[in-house]
Amino acid sequence: MTSQLTSFAGTALLLVPLAACSDGAGRAADPPLMSVIASDFSFRAPDTIAAGLIRVRMTNAGRERHHVQLARLERGHTVTELGDSLAASKRLPSWVTLVGGPNVPPSGAPSEVMVRLEPGSYALLCFISSADGIPHRAKGMLRELAVVPSGSPDRAEPRADVRLTLQDYDFAFTPWLTTGRRTIRVENSGPQPHEAIFVRLAPGKTVGDVLTWLKRRDGPPPGETFGGTAALQQGGVNFVTADFAPGDYALLCFVPDSGDARPHVTHGMVHQFSVR
Numbered sequence: 001m002t003s004q005l006t007s008f009a010g011t012a013l014l015l016v017p018l019a020a021c022s023d024g025a026g027r028a029a030d031p032p033l034m035s036v037i038a039s040d041f042s043f044r045a046p047d048t049i050a051a052g053l054i055r056v057r058m059t060n061a062g063r064e065r066h067h068v069q070l071a072r073l074e075r076g077h078t079v080t081e082l083g084d085s086l087a088a089s090k091r092l093p094s095w096v097t098l099v100g101g102p103n104v105p106p107s108g109a110p111s112e113v114m115v116r117l118e119p120g121s122y123a124l125l126c127f128i129s130s131a132d133g134i135p136h137r138a139k140g141m142l143r144e145l146a147v148v149p150s151g152s153p154d155r156a157e158p159r160a161d162v163r164l165t166l167q168d169y170d171f172a173f174t175p176w177l178t179t180g181r182r183t184i185r186v187e188n189s190g191p192q193p194h195e196a197i198f199v200r201l202a203p204g205k206t207v208g209d210v211l212t213w214l215k216r217r218d219g220p221p222p223g224e225t226f227g228g229t230a231a232l233q234q235g236g237v238n239f240v241t242a243d244f245a246p247g248d249y250a251l252l253c254f255v256p257d258s259g260d261a262r263p264h265v266t267h268g269m270v271h272q273f274s275v276r
Helices: 010-011 079-089 205-216
Strands: 033-039 042-044 048-050 052-060 067-071 097-098 112-118 120-125 142-148 162-167 172-174 180-188 194-201 224-233 237-245 247-252 272-273
Touching: 033 247, 048 052, 067 079, 067 112, 067 224, 079 142, 097 224, 120 272, 172 272, 180 224, 194 205, 205 247, 205 272, 224 237, 224 247
Parallel strands: 033 052, 048 142, 162 180
Antiparallel strands: 033 042, 052 112, 067 097, 067 120, 112 237, 120 142, 162 172, 180 237, 194 224, 194 247, 247 272
16 A cells, blocks of 8 residues: 655644543553653664554653654565655555554653554654654654564453544544543544544634644644544554543544545544533
């Protein structure tokens, strides 16, 4: 599969984050943790991790917004080759599979997803762009990760309270999301890659206000980012755990379309919902 890539996360992530995903601390049943420290402009992370269900926790030590996009490379391809390919064409090569990852964290706190990684070669990327329009991956936020076979039994997926399905071009909850600490199974069923950016709306504001603000960036933002997952290709699954207070929220996808290269929000991939 070949998909056109731009710095699709950069626009949405100008919003100020509100809350992190679950940190899962202290729970004996939690899968192994891979900690990633993002800075301007590099990742500090392990070189190797055992395959299976893992938690990927990102902490932002930089001044700019960052996220972690995980991408699996087919055998025989390298991270250097991926960087050269993106620099030349801004298209995702067919030998790369996007498998999600933690989206931009809030100030002073991490964000986290749970994902199952198969053995192989992976890349950690940040697709967010700086004010100069250059994506962070081109400034050094592109790093290799080797996932090796594990000698331990694989862990079962966590029990999810809610399923969030990503489609061309829509979001669907099953059942409805309610207040409290919720684990969400995020799955992409659409043929194109999609992401899920949660935004908690300010009182009286709508997702339309968010989209208008993103065009002009005048005054304070009408919402605050609330975690989510980086891009997933069809069949990809991430788990996100977060505390949902009563209020109005939105979901956005800024992945560029494989047809016209416009972000999916312009194709209607926005969703406003209330949590009670």
